């Protein structure tokens with residue numbers, strides 16, 4: 001165990017815990033966009049920045065990646081952090097000026113409009129946080145998409161911007177996206193994920209007749225867990 005402070009409150013935690021984990025366990029709010037407890041931290045959005053003082057040195061770090069240490073002094077809302085976080089939100093708002101989530105976060109910091117908007121920057125809902133890519137790789141185990149290109153053209157996509165052949169249609173990317181940038185639609189018998197240009201046939205329940213999950217996703221699970229061929233013939237409700 002190590003002892004340290006967050007906003008001058010003395011706390012104890014395991015050495016390998018991150019500042020963000022400990023802060024949340026103790027009811028201290030730090031905003032995040034690219035963090036999800038089911039995934040490895042990535043440090044993309046920078047919204048979770050905090051000020052840490054170790055000995056005579058004070059610096060800004062991302063709390064989702066930085067582990068607590070003995071004697072560390074952490075500040076989550078110092079004037080320097082507030083000003084830097086505002087700048088990060090201005091940048092996000094310049095890219096995603098119509099996005100509800102980003103607008104609300106910016107508004108909480110008193111920013112209603114970005115003070116700049118480069119002409120070359122097209123409006124986008126994607127903040128390139130990589131959550132969709134990481135969920136696909138680390139939770140689903142498929143890696144159907146990755147982050148492609150560089151700079152302002154960086155985006156999640158399937159290889160060569162073609163339809164995502166390895167996608168199983170589970171929709172994890174859609175559910176985990178913090179800004180609603182991934183567009184998925186369930187029609188009667190099919191699921192479409194527009195971002196990856198893919199369409200899946202949904203499985204029909206033998207009992208209630210409802211279409212309930214992509215056949216490709218169910219086949220993937222059956223193979224992975226060595227389940228009987230008829231395991232998914234009925235939907236979870238009828239089971």
Ligand code: FES
Pocket residue numbers: 031032033034035042043044045046047048049062063064065
């Ligand atoms: S939550 Fe830490 S960088 Fe995004």
